[in-house]
Amino acid sequence: MTTIRHRKGIKVTEVSEDHLSQEKNVKPDGKVLSGGKLWKRLSFTVGGTVAILLGLLTSVYLATLHENDLWFSNIKEVEREISFRTECGLYYSYYKEMLQATSIQQGLHGLIYDNKTESLRTINILERMNVYQEVFLSILYRILPIQYLDPVYFYIYTLFGLQALYVIALYVTSWLLSGTWLSGLLASFWYITNRIDTTRVEFTIPLRENWALPFFAVQIAAITYLFRSHLQPLHEKLTLLAVFISTFLFSLTWQFNQFMMLMQALVLFILDCFDMLPTTKVTWVYIIQLTGILLVCVLQFFNSMILGSLLISFNVSVLLARTFQKNMKIGCLLNRLGKLFFHVLMVLCLTFLVNNFIKKMLNLESDEHIFKFLKAKFGFGATRDFDANLYLCEEAFGLLPFNTFARLSDTLLFYAYLFVLLLMAIAASVVAFQNLSGSANVHSIDKMEICTMILKPGAAYNLMHTILFGCLALSTMRMKYLWTSHMCVFASFGLCSTEVWGFVLKSVRLYTPQRLFIIRYLVPIITLLYLSYKFYPGMMDELSELREFYDPDTVELMNWIKSDTPKKAVIAGSMQLLAGVKLCTGRILTNHPHYEDKGLRERTKQVYQIYAKKSPKDVYSILRSFGTNYVILEDSICYERRHSRGCRLRDLLDIANGHIMDGLGENEPDLKASVYPRFCEEIKKNLSSYTMYFTRVFQNKTFHVYKLVKHK
Numbered sequence: 001m002t003t004i005r006h007r008k009g010i011k012v013t014e015v016s017e018d019h020l021s022q023e024k025n026v027k028p029d030g031k032v033l034s035g036g037k038l039w040k041r042l043s044f045t046v047g048g049t050v051a052i053l054l055g056l057l058t059s060v061y062l063a064t065l066h067e068n069d070l071w072f073s074n075i076k077e078v079e080r081e082i083s084f085r086t087e088c089g090l091y092y093s094y095y096k097e098m099l100q101a102t103s104i105q106q107g108l109h110g111l112i113y114d115n116k117t118e119s120l121r122t123i124n125i126l127e128r129m130n131v132y133q134e135v136f137l138s139i140l141y142r143i144l145p146i147q148y149l150d151p152v153y154f155y156i157y158t159l160f161g162l163q164a165l166y167v168i169a170l171y172v173t174s175w176l177l178s179g180t181w182l183s184g185l186l187a188s189f190w191y192i193t194n195r196i197d198t199t200r201v202e203f204t205i206p207l208r209e210n211w212a213l214p215f216f217a218v219q220i221a222a223i224t225y226l227f228r229s230h231l232q233p234l235h236e237k238l239t240l241l242a243v244f245i246s247t248f249l250f251s252l253t254w255q256f257n258q259f260m261m262l263m264q265a266l267v268l269f270i271l272d273c274f275d276m277l278p279t280t281k282v283t284w285v286y287i288i289q290l291t292g293i294l295l296v297c298v299l300q301f302f303n304s305m306i307l308g309s310l311l312i313s314f315n316v317s318v319l320l321a322r323t324f325q326k327n328m329k330i331g332c333l334l335n336r337l338g339k340l341f342f343h344v345l346m347v348l349c350l351t352f353l354v355n356n357f358i359k360k361m362l363n364l365e366s367d368e369h370i371f372k373f374l375k376a377k378f379g380f381g382a383t384r385d386f387d388a389n390l391y392l393c394e395e396a397f398g399l400l401p402f403n404t405f406a407r408l409s410d411t412l413l414f415y416a417y418l419f420v421l422l423l424m425a426i427a428a429s430v431v432a433f434q435n436l437s438g439s440a441n442v443h444s445i446d447k448m449e450i451c452t453m454i455l456k457p458g459a460a461y462n463l464m465h466t467i468l469f470g471c472l473a474l475s476t477m478r479m480k481y482l483w484t485s486h487m488c489v490f491a492s493f494g495l496c497s498t499e500v501w502g503f504v505l506k507s508v509r510l511y512t513p514q515r516l517f518i519i520r521y522l523v524p525i526i527t528l529l530y531l532s533y534k535f536y537p538g539m540m541d542e543l544s545e546l547r548e549f550y551d552p553d554t555v556e557l558m559n560w561i562k563s564d565t566p567k568k569a570v571i572a573g574s575m576q577l578l579a580g581v582k583l584c585t586g587r588i589l590t591n592h593p594h595y596e597d598k599g600l601r602e603r604t605k606q607v608y609q610i611y612a613k614k615s616p617k618d619v620y621s622i623l624r625s626f627g628t629n630y631v632i633l634e635d636s637i638c639y640e641r642r643h644s645r646g647c648r649l650r651d652l653l654d655i656a657n658g659h660i661m662d663g664l665g666e667n668e669p670d671l672k673a674s675v676y677p678r679f680c681e682e683i684k685k686n687l688s689s690y691t692m693y694f695t696r697v698f699q700n701k702t703f704h705v706y707k708l709v710k711h712k
Contacts, residue, residue, distance in 0.1 A: 047181025051171040054188040055164035061192065063160040065542065066202040070549040072156075078558050079549050080152055081584045087593035088206040090117075090579035092155065094131045098138030099151050107138065116588045118600065119570040119627040127301040129594055130255050133211050156205050162214040163201055166485075167191060169217035174489045174496075176224050177458055183496035186524045190488035193411045193535045197404055197484045209481065212254035217485065219246035220465070226281055227457035240284055247292040252299065255596055258309035260482065261289050263472060265314055267464040269347070273340055275329055275435040276428070276460040283322075286315045305596060308364040310355055317350035333437040340436075365598045373397070377475070386605050386656040387595075393647035396478040404480065408487070411535070412527060417487050420494025423503060424463045427455045454499040466490045495524050553702035557632070558584040560698050560705075565630060572607050572623055573632035581632075590626045605656070611637055612653040613674035616683070620693040623708060630697070633704040638680035650678065 067073060070083055084092045094111060101107030111125040125131060141154050149157075170191060171184030191198050201210045222242040225231075231239070251257040268285055271277045290312065297306040306312075321343060328339045358364070372388040377397075383389065391397045408414035455463070466486050473483035494500045501520050505511035561571070562585045571581055572590040579593050591604040606622050610631060623631055640648040651661045659674040660667045676682075683690045684704065698705035 043181065047175060047184065050181060051168050051175075051184055051188075052164075054171065054185070055166075055168040058167045058188070058192055059160045059164040061539075061543075062163055062195075062199070062202045063157070066156070066160075066205070068543065068545060069203070069547050071547070072549075075549050076555075077152075078555055078584055079551070082551055082554050082558065082580055083549055084206055084580075084583065085204070086576040086579055088204055088579075089583040090592055090594060091129070091131060091134060091206045091208070093579070093583040094125060094129075095134035095138050095151070095155060096583065098135060099141065104139055104142060108135070111135070116586070117582065117592060118603070119588050119590050124301055126299075127303050128597060130208055130253055130300075132299065133253050159201060159205050159210055162211065163199070166199075166214035166217050169214065169221045170485060170489050173217070173221040173224050173462070174492045176221065176228075177462060177489070177493035178496040179498065180496050180520075182521065182524050183492045186492035186495065186528055187488045189528055189531050190411060190413050190492060191485060192539075193531050194408060194413055194484060194488070197407060197480060198488065199481060199485070208254040208256070212250050212257065213481065213485070215246045215250040215253065216260065216482075219243060219250060220462075220486070222246055223285060223461060224458040226285075227277060227461055229457070240288065243285065244288045244292060247288055248295060251293050251296040255305075255594075257296075258293065258306065258311045261293065262309075262311040262314060263468050264465070265289060265311060265318070267461065267468055269314075269318060271460055271464055273343065274432040276431060276455070277457050283319070286318060290315050304362045304364045308355065308359045308362055310351065313351045313355035313358065314347070316354055317347050320350060321346045329435075336436050336438075384655050386652055387601050389647075389652045389655070390649075393643055393652065397476055400474045400477050400480055408484070411531060413487060413491055416491040416495055416527070420491055420500060421463075421466070423494065423500055424455065424459065425467075427503065428460060428463055431455050431460075454497075454503050456499075459493075459499075462486070462490055462493070492524070495527065496520060553700050554580070556700055557698070557703045557705070561585045561587060561630075564697070569629045570627045571630045571632065572610070572626065572628045574608075574634060574637060575604060577632060577634065588627075590623075590628055605653075608649065608653055609679070611650050611680050612657055612678070613659050613676050614679050615676045616679065616690045616693050619679050620708065628708055631694070631706050631708065633680050633683070633706070635702055635704075638678070650680075 070080075072080060072083070075083075081089065081092070097110060098104070098107040101110060108126075111131070113122055114125045115122045117123060117125065126135070137155060137158060138151075141151055146154060167188050170187050171181075173184075174187040175181045175184040177183070199210075200207070204210065222239055226236070226239045226243060247261070251261070254260075265286065268277065268282050272279060272282045293306060293309070293311060297303055300306065324346065325339065325343055328343055329336065372383060372385050373391040376383045376385075376388050376392055405414055408417075466483070469479070469483045469486060473480040498516065498520060501516055502511065505515060505519070558580070561569075561581060565571075565585075565587065567586065568588060570588045570590060571578065573581070575591055575593040575595075578589045578591060581587055582589055582592070591600060591607050595601060595604075603626065607626065609619055609622055610633060636642075637649055640650065642648075643651075645651060645661065645663050645665050646655075654661045654674075655668075655671070657674070658671055660671045662678075683694060683706065686696075693709055693711075694706040695709055696704060697707045
């Protein structure tokens with residue numbers, strides 16, 4: 001194979017003539033290959049059709065699982081709403097509010113000047129929360145002639161439809177990397193057969209990540225295409241537009257967008273430092289990230305948490321550092337390593353300075369709980385901070401469970417992923433050393449050719465993406481959905497890649513074009529047959545398994561609140577339950593699950609004293625300070641057994657209050673016994689010291705509701 005070499009300074013780009021001929025459908029002598037062009041168009045048509053069909057099938061499959069699990073079409077409206085657990089119910093409530101408003105203008109006004117989500121406060125929901133998707137859907141439902149479809153179905157079908165977009169984007173990314181749509185087919189099959197670890201949309205429908213991740217997958221596909229060489233100017237502009245739109249939509253729909261895009265910016269930064277990506281295109285992606293998130297900031301009424309994000313500080317710092325440092329990629333190995341070290345140091349210092357300057361200017365403290373959590377999680381000192389410990393004790397924010405790898409291995413995904421990851425990591429190490437040392441001369445080209453060809457810019461981007469997001473998933477289980485879906489893409493690309501199998505066969509000296517062709521298609525086809533044989537019967541059984549939503553105690557509570565409390569009643573309780581109270585009853589809340597506000601976190605901690613060892617007078621004073629009329633106590637929290645000792649909510653409150661925890665076990669030496677018993681237990685004894693402040697007005701096997709007695 002002849003190699004064309006292009007030099008720009010020390011950098012060497014290698015492109016095979018065969019590859020160029022395939023890209024342009026021409027022979028080396030310039031004649032058009034009409035048969036090849038026809039085959040390419042046919043393959044594109046078949047592959048595109050398969051992608052769309054697989055996306056739609058996945059959407060229908062997940063919607064059917066949701067229906068079968070809850071019997072959603074048959075249960076009452078209040079049961080449907082209760083099924084949107086925790087923060088999901090809070091987000092859906094704003095869609096419901098927009099539909100119930102007399103006009104779109106009134107609905108928007110109600111969100112901008114909301115006085116029901118937090119008692120005694122008027123807050124801007126569009127600023128505080130990422131609910132533009134609910135606003136958009138409610139407006140769409142109003143103007144489209146679809147009144148025959150219940151609003152709740154319009155909502156959930158939209159989200160299941162986005163899953164079709166998600167699968168198509170994964171399919172396309174794998175196809176772009178490998179050059180064959182068979183790779184996309186395998187990625188989609190792996191995504192579906194590993195559903196437990198790749199998505200949770202069927203039981204947490206309104207969750208922000210279910211809106212955001214499809215757009216993130218589209219963005220990754222667009223960036224992968226952007227890093228292709230020899231893009232025509234028009235194609236490059238359209239691709240940049242696709243990157244911008246997907247980045248903007250991803251940022252608009254998820255409050256954690258800044259952390260995901262910071263990881264992505266780090267991926268670009270690392271690869272650019274090792275000269276594995278075209279610098280101009282990397283700069284464009286940095287600018288698009290900044291533009292997208294700043295536009296979201298404007299739409300969210302200049303949300304301070306966005307302005308103070310590390311993403312903005314990091315991207316600004318990288319762009320500034322580049323203007324200060326010229327010719328960083330020229331010189332010998334030691335010279336370039338020194339420049340690289342200084343560049344990284346400059347970027348980190350600038351990021352720290354810019355971020356601290358912005359936070360001091362804005363007096364920003366909205367995200368401090370995240371950094372406290374991270375500090376404690378990675379062993380930089382124990383903490384008694386209630387918010388940090390609340391995250392630390394949640395399974396979703398713990399380490400990725402080991403049984404995840406057993407499930408992924410059962411579908412062969414994990415084995416294939418490790419195989420491809422190892423080969424690509426070796427190639428990346430060789431190319432990085434080659435680029436830094438400037439050793440790409442005529443004598444070394446033959447040795448480096450294989451590694452250079454296997455690690456095209458798009459493959460390099462996806463390699464570093466999967467490594468960094470894998471580290472994130474391993475440390476925080478909730479983020480595994482970012483990694484596992486991309487794992488499907490990366491593993492399927494490797495099994496269908498000419499470059500990867502060529503690298504393997506040449507390494508063991510068994511390379512022939514015929515063997516390469518056979519193994520490239522045979523391995524993924526055998527894997528697809530294995531997945532179909534092993535998992536198709538189980539999937540059919542799953543689709544035939546029928547359940548029904550059943551939560552009579554919560555239904556009884558919601559019905560009682562709607563019928564027996566004033567419409568302007570203020571209700572206190574746990575964050576998760578109150579989200580459902582707002583959705584089902586429309587009553588005013590003291591606190592809620594959207595935790596990205598320091599004032600709300602302080603308020604929640606105070607309200608949760610109902611589960612601490614506090615006097616009735618103290619609890620009464622706290623609740624009255626938030627305008628509370630009713631307080632809901634849950635036995636599942638008061639007598640919690642789900643978490644181990646030290647992680648029960650009552651334990652977290654005791655530690656934060658300096659009190660000794662209940663039960664057998666050690667306590668820190670400076671903790672003291674409380675002079676008061678636990679409030680949620682003692683109030684049920686109807687002692688006079690409690691009844692003078694609280695009157696029980698509702699009770700079932702799960703909930704106890706007390707009305708606060710008014711005192712002059």
